[in-house]
Amino acid sequence: MKILVTGGLGFIGSHTVVELQQKGFEVVIIDNLSNAGIEVLEGITAITGKVPEFVKMDLRDKQKVNQFFRDHSDIEGVIHFAASKAVGESVENPLLYYENNISTLVYILQELSKKDRARFIFSSSCTVYGQADELPITEGAPVKPAESPYGNTKQVGEEIIRDTCNINKNLEAIALRYFNPIGAHPSAHIGELPIGVPQNLVPFITQTGIGLREQLAVFGDDYPTEDGTCIRDYIHVVDLAKAHVVALERLLNKKNKENYEVFNLGTGRGSSVLEVIGSFERVSGEKLNYRIAERRPGDVIAAYADTTKANNELGWKAQSSLDDAMTSAWKWEQKIRK
Template sequence: MKNKIIVTGGCGYIGSHTVIELLENNYDVVILDDLSNSTEDTLDRILKITGTKPTFVNVDLKDETATKAIFQKHKDAKAVINFAAHKAVGESVKEPLMYYRNNLYSLINVLSSQIENNIEGFIFSSSATVYGTPETLPITEKDETQRPFSPYGNTKKIAEEIIDDVIKSNSNLQSISLRYFNPIGAHESGLIGELPSGIPNNLMPYITQTAAGIREKLMVYGNDYPTKDGTPIRDYIHVVDLAKAHVLAVERILKKEQDEAFEVFNLGTGNGFSVLDVINSFEKVTNSKLNYEIVERRPGDVPKLYAATNLAKEKLGWSADKSLDEMIKSSWDWEQKFRKQNTN
C-alpha cells in the first residue's frame, strides 16, 4: 500500500512541483484546491510528467463542513502538506482581511479535520517573512520571529503559532514548518512552472512575462535600500529543490525521526542576490535586454533576506545547489514553452 498524502493548494506553483516529487517517490496524492490562483490543466501536466493523475477535489477550505467531509473520506492519509494560502505581499497590504480570512480559516479547518481523523503528520508551507527585518544575516532558525511588515507574512507567523499551540494540546500531531526564501524556476520538462493569475506579484514571472511581451515593462520597486545597488536582496531557490525538501520532511515525520513535535527549517541557498542581479542574470542567459523602470518602494518589502541552511542539511539531508543562471533559464524555458502552446 502506498502512503497517501493530502496536498492542499496542490495545483499551485510550489504545490504542483511537490506533487510531482511525491508521485515519483511512490506516494499516493490527493490534491485539495479551489483554483483561485491555479488551473485544473495542471493535473494533465502532472500526468504527462509522472504517468499518474492525482486525485483532485475542488474545494474552498474556508468551508468547514466541506473540508471535514473530504478529510473523512481520506482519513487513511498519513500526512498533510498545506500550501493553501494567498501569497502576494502587496495585495495583502491592500486587502488584509481577505488574507487573514483565507490563510487562517483554511489552516484552522484543515488542522481540526486532520485531528478528528487521526492524521498525524502536518507539513506547513511557511516563509522567511516570519523573521521580519532580521538584525543579523544569514538568518538561522534560532533567530526570533518578528511582526512581519505585510499581512501576508503575518499570516505565516500567526499560522506557526497556531500549529505550535495545537501540537502542545495534541500529543499525536507532528509537524514541520518549512520557511521558504524566494522560489523561482520551473520543472525541467518545461510543462509546469509559475503561472500567476493576472498581474504577477513575484519578480521572476514578471520578468519572463515582460520579456515575452505580455507586460510592457518590469517595475523595480525601489533603488534606495541599504544594499550594494540599492535594490532588495533575496535568497532565490529553485522550486524543484524546494519540492524535494517537502518529500524529505514527510519521510522524517513518517519515520518518526523528529527531535521535537514541531520543527522548523529554512529552505534557501544561503546566497543573496539583488533585483538587479536577477535582471542582469536574465539578460545574460537570454542574450536580450529587459525593459524595466525603477519606481518607488513597495509597502511590505525588507532590504535583505537570505538563509543559513545548515539545519536542513543536517536534519533533512537536504541542500540546494542550482545556480541563479540555471534557475532563471528554467523559468524562461517554461514561459516560452507555455506561450508557444497557448498561441498554436
C-alpha cells in the first residue's frame, strides 16, 4: 500500500517514514529540501533497509502537484508535514507562511477530492489552543486567536480540511495536534537538525552542551509555575511518529467514527524549561551554560495535553520518558558533530 509523506525528510516526517516502512507500507516522499538535507534519505535507509521513493518538488506549484497525483494514482493515503514552522519567522514574513502552509494544503486536498476514497493525516499543533483556560488541554478546549501567523495557518488549515470533509464524504481526515516533539531515533541515524540557529529548546540545549552555542537563554523565571519557567509537554519523536501510523491505519481499516477527527498527541505531563535542562545534565553528565533572560512575547505559561481521547480511541500512548528523549537527542548531537 503506497503512502505519500510530504515534508518526509524533515524531523517528524523522517521518523514517520521509518515507522511506515517498518510496518510494510511503500512510501513516497515529497520534499523541497528547504529545511532538510538529502542525506536524511541515507539515514532512513540505514534504519529500515529500504530506500523510499523521493521526489524533490515545491508543493506551491499547482501544476506539478496535479501531475504528481496523475503519475501516482495508486496512492492510498497522505500524511502532510510540509510546512514552514518557525513562529518568529512567521511574524516577520507572514505572506510566506500563508502561501506555503495554506496553498499547498489546498492543492493536495483538491487532488484527493477527485479520488473515490482518500485518507489524509494533517500535522497540526497545540498552538491552536493558545493559553488554555484549563489544564490539561482536551480536544474540546476552545481554539483561541492565534499568537502568530504560523499558529493561524494551523487553525485555518484545520478549518479548510473540516469544510472539505463536510461536503466530500469520500475524504477521511485526522488532524493530529501535537505538543513539543523532541529526541531522535535511538539508532542516531536521523534526528532534529535545524538549519541556522535553533528555534526549539532541545536542539539549542544539545548544541550548547557540545560547544556549538556559547550559552542557552532561558526566557523568564517569573512565571506562575513551580520553578518560574514555562511548562510544555515534551513528547519523544518516535512516539509521535508511531501515532501517525496508528491514525492512518484507523482510516484504512474504517475504524474512524466521523470523516474528520482531531486528536491531541502528548505525554499528558508538563515539564518546565529548568526540568528539561536538569534532564539533559543528568543523562549527558555535562553542566549546561545557561542564563535567565527576559520573557519572550507570545510565550504561553503552560501547555500540556489531556491524551485520554488518543489513548482510548487510537489505542496509542506515549512510551518514552523525558530522560529517554534527552538521551537520544544527545546521542544524535554527538554523532553529527563528529
